[in-house]
Amino acid sequence: MPKHELILLKNMMTPGYTGSLKDYEKTGGYQALKKVVGKVQPADVTQLVMKSGLRGRGGAGFPTGVKWNFLPKDYKGPKYLCCNADESEPGTFKDRQLMERDPHQVLEGIAIAAYAIGAESSYIYIRGEFVLGAHILDKAVAEAQQAGYLGKNVLGSGANIQIYVHRGAGAYICGEETALLESLEGKRGLPRVKPPFPATSGLYGKPTVVNNVETLANLPHIVNRGPEWFAAIGSAPKSTGTRIFCVSGHVKNPGNYEVPMGITLRELIFEHAGGMRSDKKLKAIIPGGASAPFLTEQHLDVKLDFESVAQAGSMLGSGGVTVMEEGTSMVWAALRLMEFFFHESCGKCSPCREGSSWLTQTVRRILAKRGRMEDIETLKQLCQNIAGRTICAFGDAEVAPIMSTLQYWRHEYEELIREAEAHREKELPMAAARH
Amino acid sequence: MPRETSRDNMLREKHGKEIDDIISRYPVRRSALLPLLYLAQREQGYVTEAAMKEIAQILKLTPPQVYETITFYTMLNLKPVGKFHIQVCKSLMCALVGSDQLVGWFHAKLGIKPGETTPDKLFTLSVVECLGACGTGPMMQINDDYYERLTEQKVDQILSDLKKTGACPLKSGPFMWPEARSAK
Known part of the structure; x- marks a missing residue:
């Protein structure tokens, strides 16, 4: 068994646990909601969450309580809570497990948040491919409603908390919170210009909070055991609590591992995920989903908390850790990610829409051994003209694989180009452009 | 665009109750668009032009508003796919x-x-x-x-x-x- 205590994965790790309401209640489920609803002032719940230091688990790591606090205080109309279950960041697969294996933990978290911000309707925006997850959540909502934990007049407190499950339809960008709102409104998922932020003008133009599944699942535990308990876990003071890291790639045991924030990449990869799958050495790590810049084996002792990973030049992001072994072509890896970003660019901002296409074509050309030395400079220039020049963070994300592989493995690009140059004279210029 | 394959109120006739239930979840009708498109796709394996028109009518949208939304999302098929x-x-x-x-x-x-x-x-x-x-x-x-x-x-x-x-x-x-x- 792990040295540390599991919080979010604890129930499902218990043999025989099915995730039903009965099972969840047996583990103390919905006690936190009972403690809070009608008994604690909503503003005090927000204070509690601020005190715990809980930060968003979706990617940006924004302090959850602070986000809630941005909602206008004396607003009388409807407010909304959206649970971001889009889980579209390549490398990330934790929310699916939380929703399919312990749906009530997520629902209780949503109910607590909805109560705290005063949202009568909450929507779980779940990625369209998770058909089973949506079905399990639907069933769990019905169960909880029947038991009086959700619906009108929750637990006799007078509070109304409705939760609806809404399936997306296969667009990565809908994990960006304003694109998610557009999509939920039945439109193309194009991110909105900010400000205004969702806190003041979100779903249907009303004050809205968007929180990730894992973030919300932490709430029952914070209420039950207190913010001080939570703040003592992990890498205080700025990265509190545990994270579910999703390990993928060339490791022996890929999968979801819940660990306190602040353990090192080495511990995660070599102790929890069993180390490399063969005797090949570790070559590259993406520490926080496809949007996070690559790191190298030199960074194995970097601590997995928001600040340390940022300091190492990458980001903790969504917790998707992808490991690559010696022998993996970094130009190929960058191209695979670039193709993803090219496919998923929503097309709203020109630098991202056009840039992702240029980047993809240029890297593809280099990999096909048709590149030129000046292509490297072109790539860099393109990246500089995309990052920071788009209305959402997608632009910064899509240049990450290129910039970081160029930083650490520039020689791999150069080798491919040198090979190209060696046989260039033999080519007919027009024919060369075709393949 | 695929050819017309059905009457113009087929979805409503067949799934009226489910459609009402879906619409009732949202304060603004257009939010029901993706769920209704899924319903149409479940029916025929892809979203037919007739279904798009019917959904537009149900949600008080224009057919182009429905079409522009469908084309953004990869999970909605505009052409028949295998079983x-x-x-x-x-x-x-x-x-x-x-x-x-x-x-x-x-x-x-x-x-x-x-x-x-x-x-x-x-x-x-x-x-x-x-x-x-x-x-x-x-x-x-x-x-x-x-x-x-x-x-x-x-x-x-x-x-x-x-x-x-x-x-x-x-x-x-x-x-x-x-x-x-x-x-x-």
């Missing part, structure tokens, strides 16, 4: 553990390349971007189900089961990986 729509994830995390090989197996076994459908209209093969199952790759989705940690043997079984019975016990979920943490 089993195989979608192989090709993003980096799956590619590291052999997704290209997986596509090759399908090509060898079914004789189709990505984007093609078998002549008997049973299988359509697509390669898609990340499906959010990176720790259990290579993986694919067939219609509503995920199949993970695929090997050539598993692919053989899945194809033969689907042909024979229309279902396969190898589908995954509820998802947890690793299953149980053994002594470490």
